[in-house]
Amino acid sequence: MTTVSTSAVPSNAECRATLTDGRTLTITASRRPRANRADVKCTVPNAPAIAEHMQQVVRLARHTEPRLDSRDQVVLSMDITPSATERDWELAAVLADRMVRGLHPARPGMITTAQGHSDAWHTGRVTGAVRTTAPGDGEGTLQITHLGALLGHADPSAAISTVRAWFPLHSGGINDTLGWVEVSVFPLEAPAATEEDSIAVPGLDLTAQQEVKQTLTAARHFDGKGLSRWRSVVRFGQPRFQGGSYQLALVMADRLARGREFVPRGRIIASGCSSAWHAGRVDTVDGRESKLELIFNQVNSGDRVLLPKDWQDHLPPGFAAGLREKGASLACIDKIGMI
Template identity: 55%
Template structure:
């Protein structure tokens, strides 16, 4: 076990919040473990931030577990501790070393896109001397820690939309976004840590990983080559009709699919993505009605081949009249 590392962050009341990080052999455990007194939900957010920030590293050794702890829970709405957690994680693993100083490092910063390495800003009005802050007036991105280019330049992102049917006014299109970054010559050491889906429950995270692993296996390429972040515009939904949209967003982000002039709208699932098969989902009539309402010029709509015989008369023509196109598919590929 490595010696603990402590990084401080200035809380809104001016006191110091301490982040302690310890590294040890992983031995099959989670790659990041977090503890925040009386705040389990915040501990999960710490884990999410650290995991996403790791996706920007040129090489990540998955054999190490890092245990992160905050000495107390910060006030509700405070996010300036995020940079301190990311830096503590990097220092304890030897991924970055700050300049030697007799006092612990103090860092304040937050980001809405840690998977891009971007640091959006900080909440300190006038940072005290020696405090590392994130944003335009301090550290704009994580690559700057080691004098590297902005890691966002190596990230490719794509979105696809899928229909959410709840049987009423809540019917809407939801988006899923896939961001991929090359894993480098060493490849992905651990598939679980290479695919992150922040903000969703464990069951959906597991399904996302299984779907992407299967679809990339069908590709014959992509497995072990990418660090991947999957984000959903709506995190609370049921069913698996998002799967085809997820697969297509991943293929577009990896340059494996032609792009539509507008958006890509898709619904479908599969019990065998490794074979590239697209299977039917429930809700043909309401979902098609929703797709017709939302279709815009340049959009491309993908439906399961099993739906082809059940489409309402004139539905395809109405879609084309809106300037969109539609295809009923039974397999993924160059669609």
């Protein structure tokens, strides 16, 4: 196995991007011992929202890296502030992050300029170009559609397993619907030091992120083959919600993505939480009547509906038969892995 010596890894790196008004933006990345700080920190002059977006881009782009090393913190900064709508600096941020960690070549005197953005950084997909000017090598430009192309590799998205599951978003109004949670997993070359470091949950507040990470960590502990083996990205179609009834859908999407469950013909639709995911237990949730009505109205042929065991004796008359008539199946469960 080839490793990068510590002497070959720079403590600082720069990557440039050209803004639409012609100005040159420089993103500087520096590396320092993490010391219980965040893995990535970003600063942009007078633009905290752009800094937060840059942090999310960098974290998601790391998803397709086969090794997870969280010993260092990478700090990224912009020297000028782009407009809120500009995004072609995203690839430059990703490259600066990789350069300072020794994952992308950066020789002394080399100038790297990158233009590109992505709506799916966690898959490694990007539309962009990288231009380098290096002493003795002149100038070269590389057009890329995925991050693997930077090193002449195959598209990394082929190694990513992504699954969605649905859960009822209920607030008692006309906007009630089935929301989705999506889990993408990428196999790690070496075990992660901590499971939570390997899970990214963009778009949620810190409390909700922590709940998602703890749910996945505990549920993977139950199946005995999930811990420390995956990088994971969890995304929600609607990031604004309350309560924990999404948890069963999250756990099922994760188990399907890791090959721990049979894939249904349609969607997995689930409602349930747990105070003991490490034991595989499924607990009941509030809002039973409204959620059952919502599920019944939106279920399609091939869908698999999973509900807490406690709901089984309280289903409306004809509920199960109605689902069967629509071509859907139903299971009321008190434990995952027995579905």
